[in-house]
Amino acid sequence: MKITVVFIGSLINKMRFSEKDYILPDNSTLKTIIEKLGLEDYKKNRKLILRNGKPIKEDDLLNDGDRIVISHIYSGG
Amino acid sequence: MKGWLGNILRVNLTDKTFRKESFSEEFAKKWIGGRGFATKILYDELKPGIDPLGPENKFIVALGPISGIPAPNTGKAVVAAKSPLTGGYGDGNMGTYVSIHLRKAGYDILIVEGKADSPTCLYIKDDEVEFLPADEIWGKGTYDSQKWLYEKFGKQVGAMTIGQGGENLVKFAIVRSLEGRAGGRPGMGAVMGSKNLKAIVVKGTKDIPVADPEKMRKDGKEGMKEAYQTDKKIGWSKQATNGVLAWCNETNTLPVRNMRKTSHPDAWKIDGQRLDEARVATYGCPNCTFHCGITIHDSEKRESELDYENIGLLGASLEIFNLQDVGSLNYLCDDYGLDTISAGDVLAFYADAIDHGATEGDFKFGDAKRAIEILGMIAKREGVGDILADGSYRAALKFGNNSLDYAMQVKGMEISAYNCKFLPGMALAFGTSPIGAHHKESWVITYEISETPREAYSQQKVDKIIELQRIRGGLFEFIVSCRFPWVELGMDLNIYTKYFKDATGIDYTLDDFWKIADRIYSLMKLFWLREDPDWDRTRDYVPEVWFDPANADKEGPIAGKILEKDKYDEMLTLFYDARGWDDRGIPTMETIKRLDLEEEAKSLPEEAKLK
Numbered sequence: 001m002k003i004t005v006v007f008i009g010s011l012i013n014k015m016r017f018s019e020k021d022y023i024l025p026d027n028s029t030l031k032t033i034i035e036k037l038g039l040e041d042y043k044k045n046r047k048l049i050l051r052n053g054k055p056i057k058e059d060d061l062l063n064d065g066d067r068i069v070i071s072h073i074y075s076g077g
Numbered sequence: 078m079k080g081w082l083g084n085i086l087r088v089n090l091t092d093k094t095f096r097k098e099s100f101s102e103e104f105a106k107k108w109i110g111g112r113g114f115a116t117k118i119l120y121d122e123l124k125p126g127i128d129p130l131g132p133e134n135k136f137i138v139a140l141g142p143i144s145g146i147p148a149p150n151t152g153k154a155v156v157a158a159k160s161p162l163t164g165g166y167g168d169g170n171m172g173t174y175v176s177i178h179l180r181k182a183g184y185d186i187l188i189v190e191g192k193a194d195s196p197t198c199l200y201i202k203d204d205e206v207e208f209l210p211a212d213e214i215w216g217k218g219t220y221d222s223q224k225w226l227y228e229k230f231g232k233q234v235g236a237m238t239i240g241q242g243g244e245n246l247v248k249f250a251i252v253r254s255l256e257g258r259a260g261g262r263p264g265m266g267a268v269m270g271s272k273n274l275k276a277i278v279v280k281g282t283k284d285i286p287v288a289d290p291e292k293m294r295k296d297g298k299e300g301m302k303e304a305y306q307t308d309k310k311i312g313w314s315k316q317a318t319n320g321v322l323a324w325c326n327e328t329n330t331l332p333v334r335n336m337r338k339t340s341h342p343d344a345w346k347i348d349g350q351r352l353d354e355a356r357v358a359t360y361g362c363p364n365c366t367f368h369c370g371i372t373i374h375d376s377e378k379r380e381s382e383l384d385y386e387n388i389g390l391l392g393a394s395l396e397i398f399n400l401q402d403v404g405s406l407n408y409l410c411d412d413y414g415l416d417t418i419s420a421g422d423v424l425a426f427y428a429d430a431i432d433h434g435a436t437e438g439d440f441k442f443g444d445a446k447r448a449i450e451i452l453g454m455i456a457k458r459e460g461v462g463d464i465l466a467d468g469s470y471r472a473a474l475k476f477g478n479n480s481l482d483y484a485m486q487v488k489g490m491e492i493s494a495y496n497c498k499f500l501p502g503m504a505l506a507f508g509t510s511p512i513g514a515h516h517k518e519s520w521v522i523t524y525e526i527s528e529t530p531r532e533a534y535s536q537q538k539v540d541k542i543i544e545l546q547r548i549r550g551g552l553f554e555f556i557v558s559c560r561f562p563w564v565e566l567g568m569d570l571n572i573y574t575k576y577f578k579d580a581t582g583i584d585y586t587l588d589d590f591w592k593i594a595d596r597i598y599s600l601m602k603l604f605w606l607r608e609d610p611d612w613d614r615t616r617d618y619v620p621e622v623w624f625d626p627a628n629a630d631k632e633g634p635i636a637g638k639i640l641e642k643d644k645y646d647e648m649l650t651l652f653y654d655a656r657g658w659d660d661r662g663i664p665t666m667e668t669i670k671r672l673d674l675e676e677e678a679k680s681l682p683e684e685a686k687l688k
């Protein structure tokens with residue numbers, strides 16, 4: 001399946017891309033992609049992950065066409 | 078008394094007099110500073126019904142017990158007065174060296190009364206006060222005015238000034254300081270203008286006595302270092318507040334086309350990454366170790382300092398997706414001394430009103446050139462600019478044709494850059510913001526989207542709104558400090574009880590602070606009630622267009638979704654119950670007693686009885 005990963009904020013500089021498609025085996029979870037990207041510390045570093053604009057847990061299965069957005073935990077300035 | 082100087086400087090511009098007054102420790106402990114001081118003083122000293130732009134109004138600069146002391150982001154000041162935009166209590170929180178110098182001159186509070194007979198620059202140097210002519214800079218923008226002030230007084234002063242917007246009584250004129258700092262959205266610049274007060278310059282040279290100087294120095298220094306290191310680690314200031322633009326676009330919360338749309342394919346052109354790439358300088362407030370003022374060259378090669386609110390409303394909401402053009406609009410707002418949030422909303426409202434046939438005109442969404450011209454007309458009150466200068470609420474009343482439905486304002490003040498057509502919690506946060514719609518009071522969007530069902534109208538959201546109002550609209554506004562070390566970097570709120578104790582010697586808990594925050598919010602409501610004894614809950618409603626199914630997104634993740642008015646109203650009841658307010662949104666007698674506001678309640682007119 002194909003999923004799209006989008007970075008918002010300073011992670012773009014660290015990861016060196018802002019949007020990329022990934023082909024993943026079926027039964028992949030959010031954890032699969034977190035490990036692939038080396039972002040295990042995302043919570044500690046105040047990052048938030050949404051799928052198609054909605055919350056997602058690490059064990060949730062990904063679906064073909066999902067858009068995973070990884071950003072700073074914005075708090076409204 | 079330690080931490081506070083215990084002094085008020087009261088200046089009268091009409092007869093050019095001044096006097097130093099003291100306040101009691103009881104007053105200090107009950108109201109702490111900043112917004113707390115300003116609300117109490119304006120409530121006590123202003124007669125209900127006075128003209129906000131008349132000499133009876135008072136312009137206040139109020140500081141807190143850690144203002145001016147080296148600790149994270151303490152270089153802020155609250156400016157306050159009765160608002161010409163809303164008719165209620167109004168204030169703003171701005172970065173300025175006035176906070177440091179006024180305290181070093183020996184004052185926690187400056188109250189300016191009356192009206193000067195000609196343009197005046199108020200110069201405060203320790204115990205001395207001078208009323209200097211400011212004719213040379215009257216009619217000039219804030220950049221030239223600031224330059225003139227620096228030439229005259231040197232750079233080692235605190236200075237605030239207004240532009241043509243304030244002089245011409247634009248109801249959303251702000252006060253400016255330093256390169257890009259501005260404050261006082263509810264028309265505080267117009268209040269200065271109405272007094273012929275072009276600038277305030279302060280030079281203070283004394284020490285600020287604190288209870289435990291050594292610990293204050295150590296804790297303050299450690300906090301500033303922690304803020305610096307945390308920011309470096311998480312990289313927040315790289316895109317600073319504008320990081321959120323791309324996120325709003327992803328989550329369908331971006332204000333596009335007068336908030337009729339929630340995202341736009343061109344939003345990336347003005348997002349945080351593009352802003353960072355265009356950066357030519359970075360500015361910030363005093364005592365801050367992670368400056369967030371990202372500055373670019375605008376289309377005329379002038380430096381323009383941008384943040385998300387500017388870009389969201391002068392860019393996305395106007396469908397102007399060129400950063401340099403947005404920079405120009407922002408530069409002009411800063412130079413004229415206009416609030417960028419209201420200016421963006423007012424321009425978007427005007428384009429929308431023309432679109433919907435409510436009025437005639439030649440302004441269209443996306444037209445940066447005409448937007449620049451209209452901004453100038455607003456600042457000078459020329460042509461249609463004279464109508465728009467009164468804000469979108471009053472302009473809508475003039476245009477008629479149901480245009481009030483899509484004037485994006487609450488209580489007369491324009492809504493910050495978040496589109497809440499399908500965000501019940503944030504809509505309620507705007508609705509219940511006590512000075513009119515402002516994101517500084519409570520901001521719950523991330524919580525609402527990531528930790529609750531977005532469509533819920535729940536107690537859980539209400540509790541979060543109140544929790545954040547106590548912190549953002551309470552603590553940071555009365556202790557007078559920038560909230561970003563906590564809100565963006567995640568620093569522990571208990572640092573503020575620690576600094577407070579270092580400065581004053583008083584051991585307040587966060588719960589003590591929340592009670593003070595509730596007291597201030599409730600007094601603001603009494604201020605409204607005294608102005609308008611017919612006050613009712615509809616004043617806490619958001620614009621009709623957010624309840625209109627015809628305005629729901631036609632496509633995308635929130636297609637067909639819109640706020641539901643009956644459910645919003647039920648959530649408002651939950652909010653009032655949690656705050657101890659009646660069904661009008663006014664504190665009950667029991668709440669008044671719990672918050673020690675019985676004396677204040679005595680001045681309410683008979684017909685505005687408390688329940």
Ligand code: SF4
Nearest residue numbers: 361362365368369559
């Ligand atoms: S983070 Fe930004 S707004 Fe806050 S004190 Fe620093 S420069 Fe000022």
